[in-house]
Amino acid sequence: MKPERSSSPFSMERALEEALARFRPLLSAEEWQALLEELKRPLAPALRLNPLKVNPAEVHMWAEWYGWRLQPVPFCPTGWQVVESAYPVSQTIEHRLGYYYIQDAASMLPVELFDFPPDARPLILDMAASPGGKTTHLVARTNDRGLVIANDSSHERLTALRLVLQTWGGINLAITGFPGERWGGWYPETFDAVLLDAPCSMQSLRPLESHPMRPISQGEQRRLAQRQVALLLSGLRALRVGGQMVYATCTLAPEEDEAVLEAALQRHPGTFEIESVDDRLPAPAPALEATPEHRFPPQVRRAVRLWPHRFHTAGFFAARLRKVAPVPSESGMTSPPQTRTRLTWLRPSEMREVLEALKRDYGLDMQPLFEVQVAGLVRREDYLYAAPRAFEAYFGALPVVSLGLPLLEATPEGWVLTHEGVARFGRQCQHGRVILPAEMVTPWLRGEDVPLVIRPPWPKTRVVIVTDVHGRVLGRGRVQRTQLKNLLPRRVVLQQPPSVP
Template sequence: MSNHYTNNKINNQLSPLVQQALERYRTFLSRDEFTQLTTFLIKPIIPSVRINLLKQDPKEFIGSLKMRYRWEVQPVPFCSSGFWVKSPPEEISATIEHRMGFYYIQEAVSMLPVELFDFAKNPKPLILDMAASPGGKTTHLADKIGDQGLIIANDASRSRIQALRVILENWGVMNAAITCQNGSYFGEQYPDSFDYVLLDAPCSMENLRNSASHSMRAITSSERRQLANRQLNLLRSAIRTVKPSGQVIYATCTLSPEEDEAVVSAVLDEMQDIITLDDVSTKLPTPAPALRWDGSRRYPDDMEKALRLWPHIFGTSGFFSARFTKIQSIKKKSRSSTHQERASFSKRFSQLQKKDTKSLWQYFQTSYGFNLEQLLERQMLSLWSRGKEIWAIPILLFEIFPTLPLVSAGMHIAKIIPGGYLPSHAFIARFGTQFQFGNLTLEDSLIGKWLRGEDLAGYEAKDYKRGNIVVITDKKGRNLGRGKVLTDRLKNLLPSRLF
């Protein structure tokens, strides 16, 4: 009687959508597991962050955030740069560190897919993020490979591209390009081309938790079938476009078997001579096997190699993920000649002349003690111009994908202005703390104004000339973007989107 009362009390705190979904999943779990799940679901979601490894050391940086903002943090067990932030005194989105791209607010479970790749064998890989927007997993990919190689961040929705651009810029990613294509395009146009493919597939989002980014909604059986068909088609394309011995991650933020185990089972049946399902269970400290039976169908025994994260296991939203390795090519079709002309993106740019390249190198060396030439060589980037703007674009992009239609690529480095250059915010945010000089440290009393985007009237920068562009820091060493020294003030050059 007591258990019945307790269960009713818990159910009354859950939304009708969650209760309905739970009834579907009751038979997949033991009684104890189901009780653990329902008990967990009434608890609030703990926010989590992932530290930007391109800009910070995760252990040192999370330590500074704990002290500065009185955070209580707990490591995410399957992501060394991920941390839960328990009961933060203020919104974790309100800090300057977040606005400057030093960490990304991301549900802990969404950190899992990228961690499942094995990058050890290929330090400078070609990667396709097939459904990339808003870009959290793309930035995670860039972190894992040290922004080496090349990432093609694709999204089929034109309306989602701007968000993707902003996230990659804020993170400081250089070796990436953005495309807007249907996912099937890559399997058709670029078979056997990528070392790794991430497919974070569009899904029903039936993850048993409501959040700002993944809110549950009513879903019909017809919609489930349509989603499953779309997911299977995208997964086929991902497998076609990955190279033999390359890896594909299939992930969804739903617990619906029709979109998870059923899709994996279908592609294994179709391509049993082409792919293998990898055992990724060792990536987790606690077992989280996929289903072998969903109440209406039985799946192969090795389906347990895939991962089904019920929310109560790690304190997350529900999630599913599987990794495939391609063992041989699919019988090739003749590639369409739709895009044999030079990509339209590169038509808008021209490669920077040698004298202009040397001039830019010299500017960064004399103004900041920063070796731009060495950076470009290490990152395999070349300089291109578009009007007054100078961009660093991955060399691999034009070597391997010269006809790929692009939305954007690389990083905006600087703008040509009278008497010199204006380094971009993205470049300063990533590399400013590495400058040997050209830095200006503000007094604590001025930080509030600066972080509100205000100019500092009457400020005298004694060591600098009028027109100098300086990297602004505070006494804690935080990078606070760019400022321009003027006669009567220090002009704030932080982008308006940060406020």
């Protein structure tokens, strides 16, 4: 959650001191020393690979190119901490094209707690999703099958969410902008999995730019806790019996962690269990049994409390709940809003025509993928979105901010792959590519047009996939008479691209 007040370095320091004083009684003397030692060390940035776009071994090639020393994140097979780096992880074309997401290692825990059988197509609700880090992880863990609804009530934060998810390249995604509290009443007993990465006070003890620390009053903490309980109960109600819900915060304040779980257990006893997740961690990281003032119910201890010194991360809290009985309705079922403008899906014959054009122009056969993903093509203005069929089946005409991935764009010459389409599928295209000579790669990544050098066969489309000699996809270009026009979006362009051997 965005801080309501600005966090000056002074207030950040004060917040850390206050938090440390509060947390002192919660740790043994030995652990307290370990925590203080840990806080003296800088926090290593971390990245999580995008299995929709890259082969996991590629991370070692990037490490060589960019001078990174990597350490695996112990609870996330696709996560790496970058403990030394000659070149920042945020300044590479691989990052800008969504080959990896930069995320603190602790934030990789909650999605790893879910059990997703290999070929499952789960229906997932991410209740508080922006800017989308954990949604990208959900899409990766489910191999972009099923449907993930990325919801956030903050309208200012929906643009960031859309950009992050489009960069990641998932198809089976919908973005909605409702208060999370509504979902339980609108869609009870519906989802196979629910993630609540709750808005919180961010007392993580390791302030990050994205998670600054600031002093927090008791009143504010109480209000946050009330909202967390309401969101948790809504999520539980939206979950089907047998489904899993993960509750997570980036704060170590017990009022927003163990106490929220306790409040939910008291409100709806016997409807869910907190499951042990010890098998997901290299060493136990149990939640608190008690604070000096209060003892929690024993099953709350099965949650995970990531003190920073446990695995060299920021502070974090997560619990996996299993629903075992329906949650009784408190305010009754309410009807979700419905929009009058329905989605315009392409008819099977229109879709066949578009997919044939993709095969002809780019040598890309998307038919099998569309069958596996159970996706179709939706037209919105000049774009065709590859979008999940499941959305309408479950949610009818519920208003969405966006659905699926913009795959094709209308041009005077016909449909061409979008930037997002090339970033996700460019490597699978058999033709329609132009390989840049090594000396042109740096100017290209800076966003410049370059002289046209094409070896036969001549591409069948003017909008081509640009690669380097390593086969790295470097976005799209438009073939003009003597030059290749650079179609990299501004947000992807690098000021000082590193040179790769």
